[in-house]
Amino acid sequence: MIPIKPTKLTTFLILMLCIGTNAAVHQNEQGHYLSVSVQSMIDETVPYDTLWINGGYFFENNILITKPITIIGRQNPILDAGGQGQVLIIRSDDVTIEGLTLKGSATSNMTENAGIKIENARRVKIIANTLCDNFFGVYLANSVKCVVRDNIIRGGYERESNSGNGIHLWQCDSIEITNNVISEHRDAIYLEFVINSHVFGNHCEDNIRYGLHFMFSNNDQYRNNVFNNNGAGVAVMYSSRVEMTDNIFENNLGPSSFGILLKDITDSRITGNQLLKNTIGIRLEGTSRIEIARNNIEDNGWAVLITANCTDNDFENNTFRYNSFDVSTNGKLVLNTFDQNYWDKYEGYDLDRNGMGDVPFHPVSIFATVVSEVPEAIMLYRSFTQYLMDRAEKAIPSVTPENLVDHEPLMKPSVL
Amino acid sequence: MKCASIIALCLSIISCQGNKSPRTLTPGTDSCHYCQMTIIDERFTTQLVTEKGKHFIFDDIHCMNAFVQETDNSSLEIAAVYLSDFANPGQYIKPDSAFFLKGDNLRSPMGGNTGTFSNKNSMLETQAILGGESVAFETLFYPSP
Numbered sequence: 251m252i253p254i255k256p257t258k259l260t261t262f263l264i265l266m267l268c269i270g271t272n273a274a275v276h277q278n279e280q281g282h283y284l285s286v287s288v289q290s291m292i293d294e295t296v297p298y299d300t301l302w303i304n305g306g307y308f309f310e311n312n313i314l315i316t317k318p319i320t321i322i323g324r325q326n327p328i329l330d331a332g333g334q335g336q337v338l339i340i341r342s343d344d345v346t347i348e349g350l351t352l353k354g355s356a357t358s359n360m361t362e363n364a365g366i367k368i369e370n371a372r373r374v375k376i377i378a379n380t381l382c383d384n385f386f387g388v389y390l391a392n393s394v395k396c397v398v399r400d401n402i403i404r405g406g407y408e409r410e411s412n413s414g415n416g417i418h419l420w421q422c423d424s425i426e427i428t429n430n431v432i433s434e435h436r437d438a439i440y441l442e443f444v445i446n447s448h449v450f451g452n453h454c455e456d457n458i459r460y461g462l463h464f465m466f467s468n469n470d471q472y473r474n475n476v477f478n479n480n481g482a483g484v485a486v487m488y489s490s491r492v493e494m495t496d497n498i499f500e501n502n503l504g505p506s507s508f509g510i511l512l513k514d515i516t517d518s519r520i521t522g523n524q525l526l527k528n529t530i531g532i533r534l535e536g537t538s539r540i541e542i543a544r545n546n547i548e549d550n551g552w553a554v555l556i557t558a559n560c561t562d563n564d565f566e567n568n569t570f571r572y573n574s575f576d577v578s579t580n581g582k583l584v585l586n587t588f589d590q591n592y593w594d595k596y597e598g599y600d601l602d603r604n605g606m607g608d609v610p611f612h613p614v615s616i617f618a619t620v621v622s623e624v625p626e627a628i629m630l631y632r633s634f635t636q637y638l639m640d641r642a643e644k645a646i647p648s649v650t651p652e653n654l655v656d657h658e659p660l661m662k663p664s665v666l
Numbered sequence: 667m668k669c670a671s672i673i674a675l676c677l678s679i680i681s682c683q684g685n686k687s688p689r690t691l692t693p694g695t696d697s698c699h700y701c702q703m704t705i706i707d708e709r710f711t712t713q714l715v716t717e718k719g720k721h722f723i724f725d726d727i728h729c730m731n732a733f734v735q736e737t738d739n740s741s742l743e744i745a746a747v748y749l750s751d752f753a754n755p756g757q758y759i760k761p762d763s764a765f766f767l768k769g770d771n772l773r774s775p776m777g778g779n780t781g782t783f784s785n786k787n788s789m790l791e792t793q794a795i796l797g798g799e800s801v802a803f804e805t806l807f808y809p810s811p
Contacts, residue, residue: 359709359755360795362773436706458694459704481694481704506697506704513702535702 288329289313292321303327303350311335311355318344323351323379330354337384340368346375355384357412364389364414365403368396375399382406386414387435394423398430405434405457413458415440419447427452437463438480445469455479461499464489472497483509483528492518500526508533509550515540525550531573534560543567544664552578555622561585569663570594574631575618577654584654588613592660606658614650616643688713688748688758689721700729701776708755709781710774717743727806728778734809744809752781753788761803765789768806769798780806 288308292315295301300320304327311331315321315338328351331337337352347366355363365384368374370392378400381387387403390396403416416432417439419425425447432438438454441447442465449472454461461477462484464470471493477483483499486492492515499509508530510520515537523545525531531550532542538561545568547553553573556563558581565587570576571594590606598607617636620627630636643650696705699722705711712730714722724730727749734742748758752767759782767789768780780801783789789800 359752360792459706485703487701487703504695506695506702511702533702 292319295319298344311337313338315340315345316342318342320346321348321350322346323349326351326380328353331356333357336363336365336367338366340366340371340374343372343374345371346377347379348375348377349379351380351382353381353383355386357385362386362389362414362418364418367391368393371396376401380404384414385412386418387416387432389414389418389420390422390425391420392422393425395425396422397426397428399426399428401430403430403432403435403438405436415463416454416457419444422447426450433457437461438477439463441465441467441470443467448472450474452476453478457481460485461502463487464492467492471495476500477502477509482507482511485511485513486515486518487511487513488515490516490518494518494520494523496522498524498526499528499531500524502528504529508555511535512537512540519543520545524548525553530555534563536560538562540564541566545569546571546663548572551575552618552622554578556586557581558583563587566590567660567664568592570613571663575615575621576613578618578622579614579651579654580622582651584651586654588654588656590658590660591656592663593656596659598659600661605661607661611656611659612644612647612650612652612654613656614654615640616649619649685719686715686745688715689723691723691756696723698725698729698775699723700733701725703775707775708750709752710772710778711750711755713748713758714744715746715748717745719745726774726776726778727780727782728774728776731778731807734807739809742809747807749782751784752792753783757784759784761807764803766801766803766806767793767796767798768801769793769796771796772798778806 287310291301297317303323305325306327308329309332310329312335329337331354333354333356336355352365355365364386365381366376367389372394374396376388376398380402382404383406388398398417405413413436415437416435417427419441421443423445427439428450431453433456435457437460438457439449440463444467447470451474453476455478457480459481461480464486466488468490473495476498479501483502502509509525509528510532513535517539520542521544525547527549529551531547531553534556536559540563543566547568548571550573552575553570554577556579558579563586567590569592576593593611593613596607596611598609600607616639691705691711693706693708698705703725705725710726712724712727714730747761751757751759765783765786766780770779772779772781
């Protein structure tokens with residue numbers, strides 16, 4: 251039993267004097283060592299208690315919380331599932347978990363074991379924890395108005411298929427995911443059937459697949475995130491009304507890699523983002539009514555790949571610089587506008603000095619079209635053959651779509 | 667010497683015939699031909715091989731079906747279909763000898779939520795844990811005529 255038991259007080263103060271290797275060990279006033287577990291401490295609390303854990307190494311799994319309590323860790327208490335089951339399972343509203351280290355949930359083909367699993371709960375807060383070596387990091391299912399803030403989440407798995415997502419949301423509403431650092435997971439942040447949620451200021455790097463992944467998730471926003479060196483940056487699929495603002499996507503390199511993948515997306519906005527050094531900056535497939543404005547698209551293989559089934563997308567005030575290819579498409583039909591962007595490949599002039607070029611710019615080069623069909627043709631990049639093809643196509647357009655054109659190309663990059 | 671060169675020529679021609687056996691995938695690098703998602707979870711992957719030996723890779727049976735629905739079947743000429751064994755991810759089996767389990771707890775990347783099993787026992791074992799129901803291949807994959 252716990253020696254200091256303030257029944258009237260709402261706060262337990264448990265000082266871990268000694269750290270055992272296998273089970274948490276606690277020393278009482280007589281100097282006897284007593285075993286305590288986090289589960290037994292939780293069982294002794296009453297709703298709305300605050301449980302303080304000062305240090306300690308708890309070798310425990312499937313710790314279950316079914317009442318509204320706050321757990322605050324000081325001096326880095328560690329909860330280790332040791333590769334068996336999950337670490338912490340929350341099935342109650344109004345639970346707060348702060349300052350713990352949770353590790354070692356089991357890899358499984360059958361169940362989605364997580365460091366912290368939150369099921370059917372409201373107003374749960376996960377703040378400033380460290381989650382490492384877990385299959386899934388934080389897993390929220392069927393939950394509303396939860397906060398996941400300031401956590402460090404690291405998968406620690408070798409680069410292969412058996413790692414889960416850093417933060418995984420399934421059927422949630424109004425979740426805030428802010429200022430987390432997530433690495434070495436499958437997808438850093440994954441949202442499936444999630445609405446009205448915010449993903450702000452997270453840093454996702456070195457994840458195997460995506461930095462952020464939307465599936466069937468409407469009315470969401472992500473802003474000020476950094477997606478660096480992931481398998482690919484962000485995939486937004488089968489969703490509507492997603493706002494993507496002021497993020498940085500960089501170093502997403504690989505044969506099918508990209509900064510942003512948009513697949514079957516409608517009514518969304520991509521503004522003020524930096525897309526740097528990606529194989530493909532933005533890839534659009536079957537999207538409509540997207541505003542893509544004031545982005546800086548720099549140093550990519552392809553700045554934009556857009557399929558012919560995209561409609562009413564509007565590119566405006568973007569800066570296209572130092573990309574190998576600016577725009578590629580797979581058909582002649584173009585139902586999107588590309589007016590008033592800055593293109594570093596533009597060779598026109600501005601006689602009336604209104605800041606916009608007097609001759610239109612065609613961002614699709616025939617060589618880009620050839621390379622997107624036959625990737626091996628990249629061998630001829632910057633060769634005389636390429637020069638010849640591009641010049642011939644410019645004089646007599648035959649393959650490239652004539653109406654994919656910037657009628658008013660900017661003479662100077664717009665200030666971001 | 668002449669004989670050897672003829673054999674070598676024959677071999678090179680045979681090798682150009684196209685390989686209709688399943689291809690080994692590299693999770694994290696290969697991507698689904700239909701939805702473009704990077705393949706990670708090899709429990710649900712499928713492959714479609716054409717008469718010419720071209721391999722189309724999918725991360726989910728749903729994607730393979732959507733692809734054949736949207737593609738002109740006469741131009742595709744499907745030679746074989748392979749599905750990854752749920753119990754042994756990366757082992758590809760043909761649908762005619764396989765068993766299929768469909769259920770919401772089998773969370774596949776694109777919502778096909780169907781696992782393929784090489785024998786009935788392993789399907790029943792998985793069903794005992796995850797639930798779901800046994801379905802026929804024809805309800806999952808139906809190329810338009």
